[in-house]
Amino acid sequence: MERRQVTGGDLVRYAIIFALLIFFLFPIYWMIATSFKAPGDILTRPPRWTFQPTLENYFYAFEQANFGLFIKNTLIVAVVSTAIVIVIGSLAAYSFARYDVGAGHLMFFILSTRMFPAIAVVIPYFVIFRDLGNTVIGQALSLGLDRLGALVVCYTMFNLPFGIWLMHSFFQDIPVELEDSARLDGYSRLQVLLRVVLPLVAPGLAVTAIFCLIFAWNEFLFAFMLTRAVARTITVGVASFWTQRGILWGPLSAAATVCVVPMLIFALLLQRYIVRGLTFGAVRG
Amino acid sequence: MSPNLRCAWLVVVVLLMLGLAACAPAPTPAAPTPPPPPEEKVTVNWAVIAGFYTDWAEEVTREFEEETGIDVNIVNIDFAQLYEKEVLEMVGKTGAYDVITIESGWKGEWASAGYLLPLDDYIAASDPAEIQFEDIAPALIEIANTWEGKVYGLPYYTYTQGMFYRCDLFEDEGEKAAFEAEYGYPLAVPTTWEQHADIAEFFTRKAGDTLKGEVLDHDFYGVGLMAGRFPHIQDEIAGILWGWGGDFINDDGTPGVDDEIGIKATKFYVEELLPHAPPGALTSAYDEVVAQMRQGLIAMTASFYLDQWPNIVNTEKEIPGARMCAAAAPGGHGYIGAFSLGIAADSKHPDEAWEFVKFLSSPEAQRKFALGGGTTCRMSILTDPEVVAHRDVAGHYPALAEVFDYNKDFMSNFFLVNVGGKIYDEETVWYSAAAAGEYTPEEAMANLAEAIERICGGPCKIYR
Amino acid sequence: MNDIERFADSSPARLGRGKKGKVLSDAWFSVLLITPAMIIIFFFALYPLFYALNFALRHVDLTTAVGVGPLVGLDNFRFALNDRFFWHATKVTLIFTIAAVSVEMGLGIGIAFLLYQVRWFKGVIRSLLLLPLATAPAATGLIWRHMYHPDFGVYNYFLSLLGLPELNWLGSINLALPSVIVFDIWQWTPFVALIVLAGLQSLPREPFEAAELDGASTWQVLRRLTFPMLSPVLTLVFVLRTIDALRLYDAVYSLTSGGPGTVTETLTYYLYRIGLKFFRMDRASAIAFLFLYVTIVFSGIVLRSLTRAQSERARRL
Structure with missing residues (x-):
């Protein structure tokens, strides 16, 4: 599939992409627009397209609802759990790809831990962390209820299977000849992994990291059930705009808008890797 | 896979399994509560x-x-x-x-x-x-x-229901005359649910019709209902059910929702009130009803949380000429x-x-x-x-x-069972199913009765 | 002895390492690599699972005096299988999953091919596509609820501009589930598209150049080369999406709360009510295990060919 000159086909393609982008981005636009609306401009018939923008909703979200804390919590939990998944998961994924430990059965078993409905394990997790929180280890590692460590564990749990499988598929694309020649050059197995394989697979790790971050960033159920106030995350904070006075659409949209920004920054930062990436498979031939 | 490899990971698995067995789940381990740390401020x-x-x-x-x-x-x-x-x-x-x-x-x-x-x-x-x-x-x-x-507990906030209505509409001479001509009795705050349904029907207009002598540029509805799957639809129906002498649970602990009155109340809500509510009713909670009022889409509510007054009174600022009034719901009952x-x-x-x-x-x-x-x-x-x-x-x-x-002597068996929270949740589901037409009122009430019996494990125990 | 070990034994690195000349075999090295992950999984995934299994075999009614009651064998499973609302929720979940995942796969693959052929703004488009994914369904579900609103929503406004009848998106028993599906498609199609695009970009060039020299048609290339070579990625995405679609919860919670009636009550939402509204963890756990069983069987079948191929590949090395 080589590149062609500018053709009618290109125009059609961009037209389709444009239409798709409208579908995918309009709700985001609507969310951002709502975040700048005064309460009286939100539930109207017909919807208002022009309005006097206000920052009121952002002030509300940050001053009244303490969103700064929630964002900080979520950042910590998402980044730490993603880091753990990438480090631990890449080792395991490499082992599965290169040595085929467990002949696929073990990998399948790992995936199956993601299949159990979260709701059925919320109460066990609740009890585990309640009891762990009262032990010395639990307190040292911040593993109790309403502690960030508990969420890190939960998010690591549900991202690990996904991460291992995705990274496994990237490791598989590394030609084994490369590793063999490195071994012959006197590298140890660990050095081969760290100095030869990991740099090659970095784009794949970046992709995995983005998705893990997003999943952790967006998780609701565990965050709701295992936190109270101190370790509350943004999704729970957003849900608390569903109030007795009705849904506070403005602050809710403001909070949701703010929540997207860090993910967008991550995506743009890692974009470089993805653009360059995933073409190494070509050498496999 | 080589035998060597297989052996190695098997050993690990077995070891982990053993470790796991050692800390096998004990039924609800009691939390060892550490003594509260000494602190100056509680x-x-x-x-x-x-x-x-x-x-x-x-x-x-x-x-x-x-x-x-x-x-x-x-x-x-x-x-x-x-x-x-x-x-x-x-x-x-x-x-x-x-x-x-x-x-x-x-x-x-x-x-x-x-x-x-x-x-x-x-x-x-x-x-x-x-x-x-x-x-x-x-x-x-x-x-x-x-x-x-x-x-x-000591109460600090009540959401006890009454109803809100646009008194400017109810007092408009033209509307009053038209209502009396059509229904044969004067337009006033309804005291029975039948009157309430008449008024809801009366005020339901299409775009192009007139309201208070002015031509409407949008559809207008007689009543705003909270018929979505939110814990409000049962409160609305409670007003009708209790007003007619029915109850969610009978004195003998059996479900009352599928009794004659229970089904009649649900049918009435679905067939007499819902057709005169905005289409949004099927996904509405109370805040949408307040919004419908403030946007000038509805003339009144059914049983509705009176504590929403400070929100709904803003209609007067947003609709020129509008005036809001509150009253007891028809029959004097409502969720309390x-x-x-x-x-x-x-x-x-x-x-x-x-x-x-x-x-x-x-x-x-x-x-x-x-x-x-x-x-x-x-x-x-x-x-x-x-x-x-x-x-x-x-x-x-x-x-x-x-x-x-x-209501000073009123009591519902709903407040005398010790599974109220669970029954309340099922009520939301099945009243909403009846309202949306997923089930007929009879079917929905049969399902609700079955759910209540399941929760209570037979007839509910009434604690008097 | 297979090739790996022969290679390992003869490797110069092996001979030169370790103070005492004692070195891990490849087998132990590979096990060492997976150990951290396995420890975490065994403790934090299996322990709760055993906990739930314990519940599933007992009479557990947490808000009453029963608490964690006596063992009752398979009663809870029997209860679940005889519960017609369980089957209703299963049906809803299956319809949702089949519809959502098939559209997401089709549309996602289409977008991936489109983007693959595009020359300008590729990075920008890719980042923008990530946006729906980067929003929490617990929050955007509410935003969509606002947009779907029959009286105040923007979608009905568009319909009225076009002179079409306005729809009761989330309130009609026929439209509510499709509306939730559209939301899911909105959120997850980019996920499929981006991973498939990554897979496309990593395909080797040579076979395609050879095919072109042979004068193969686009269709032939797609059928004989592209899709077979993409199949591991496609299978993986398909399975991941299916697993997550089956477990759909957040979107239902914020869009419809399972309503109207029980029209959008998925299995996990039903589970939520049983487990966390009624606190009957015995029944909830039993349903969860039935759910797990079916998911395992399904993904086992789908993944069997994939894992077998991967195993063979690894063995060939």
Whole structure:
């Protein structure tokens, strides 16, 4: 599939992409627009397209609802759990790809831990962390209820299977000849992994990291059930705009808008890797 | 795979399994509670509905902190999930929340499960002038606060229902004449549900028709309903059901929802009221109904939470010529109850928690609450001319006082079972199923009756 | 001895390492690599699972005096299988999953091919596509509820502009589930598209150049080369999406709360009510295990060929 000159086909393609982008981005636009609306401009018939923008909703979200804390919590939990998944998961994924430990059965078993409905394990997790929180280890590692460590564990749990499988598929694309020649050059197995394989697979790790971050960033159920106030995350904070006075659409949209920004920054930062990436498979031939 | 490899990972698996077996799940291991660390300042945690007059709560709480030196930590939880969050912490005996927000329907369940501390001793030991227990609306005390003769909470907020209507429409001479010509009796605040349905039908207009002599540029509806799958549709139907002498649960503990009156009430709601409501009704909670009113889409509500007055009165600012009024719902009934404050049985600071409960429900704090837009349960404030004069926040008080008076001897078996929270959840599902037409009213009520029986394990036990 | 070990034994690195000349075999090295992950999984995934299994075999009613009651064998499973609302929720879940995942796969693959052929703004488009994914369904579900609103929503406004009848998106029993599906498609199609695009970009060039020299048609290239070579990625995405779609919860919670009636009550939402509204963890756990069983069987079948191929590949090395 080589590149062609500018053709009618290109125009059609961009037209389709444009239409798709409208579908995918309009709700985001609507969310951002709502975040700048005064309460009286939100539930109207017909919807208002022009309005006097206000920052009121952002002030509300940050001053009244303490969103700064929630964002900080979520950042910590998402980044730490993603880091753990990438480090631990890449080792395991490499082992599965290169040595085929467990002949696929073990990998399948790992995936199956993601299949159990979260709701059925919320109460066990609740009890585990309640009891762990009262032990010395639990307190040292911040593993109790309403502690960030508990969420890190939960998010690591549900991202690990996904991460291992995705990274496994990237490791598989590394030609084994490369590793063999490195071994012959006197590298140890660990050095081969760290100095030869990991740099090659970095784009794949970046992709995995983005998705893990997003999943952790967006998780609701565990965050709701295992936190109270101190370790509350943004999704729970957003849900608390569903109030007795009705849904506070403005602050809710403001909070949701703010929540997207860090993910967008991550995506743009890692974009470089993805653009360059995933073409190494070509050498496999 | 080589035998060597297989052997290696098998060993690891077996080892891990053994380790796991050693810490096999023990049934509900009790939490080893460490002795509370010595601290100078006690913090009381209050689980409260999110966004629930937060400004008032924060102000009053600050005052309390200054006065007593006790810190209060307000934990906001959205109402839809407040029940499970509070129960989970209480089942887990974590003592995370000292002050518990109790919905009237949940009180029996939590009191009988031993989650709440009885407050009688605290009340007896306190200065009666501080509590003024007899000042609490008599209609509420049994419904919202007592269980098997003991007090488990003090009410601080009531959502008891009445109805709102656009009095400017009801008093318009042209509309009055047209109504009387069509229905044969004068247009007035409905006193029966049949009248209510007539009025709903009467005011339902198409774009291009006239309302108050002016041509409408959009469709207009007679009634706004909360028919979505939210814990409100059953409250609306409760007004009809109780008004007709029915109940969700019969005196013998069997479900009443599929009785003749039970089905008639559901049918009436679905067939007589719903056709005159905006299409949005099927996904509406109360805030959408308020929005419909403020956008000039509806003429009145059915049984509706009177505490929404400070929001719905804004219609007057947004629709030129509009005037809002509140009244008792037809038949005088409507869902009745309050949010009360109780103390968790596993609270580590019950005495401080009591101080806070007492403070929040005290006449002074409640007065501030009332002037800040809250709806109080204290009769002295509800009938205080000085407070009622503030129409923007207390315009509904006379109607509410009337409802309380009418209901002072009212009791539903729903408040006398110890599984109210669960039955309440099933009611939402099946009334919404009937409203949306997923099931016929008869089928939906049969399912609801089955669900209630399943929850109670047969006929429900009525605690009298 | 297979090739790996022969290679390992003869490797110069092996001979030169370790103070005492004692070195891990490849087998132990590979096990060492997976150990951290396995420890975490065994403790934090299996322990709760055993906990739930314990519940599933007992009479557990947490808000009553029963608490964690006696063992009752398979009663809870029997209850679940005889519960017609369980089957209703299963049906809803299956319809949702089949519809959502098939559209997401089709549309996602289409977008991936489109983007693959595009020359300008590729990075920008890719980042923008990530946006729906980067929003929490617990929050955007509410935003969509606002947009779907029959009286105040923007979608009905568009319909009225076009002169079409306005729809009751989330309130009609026929439209509610499709509306939730559209939301899911909105959120997850970019996920499929981006991963498939990554897979496309990593395909080797040579076979395609050879095919072109042979004068193969686009269709032939797609059928004989592209899709077979993409199949591991496609299978993986398909399985991941299916697993997550089956477990759909947040979106239902914020869009419809399972309503109207029980029209959008998925299995996990039903589970939520049983487990965390009624606190009957015995029944909830039993349903969860039935759910797990079916998911395992399904993904086992789908993944069997994939894992076998991967195993063979690894063995060939």
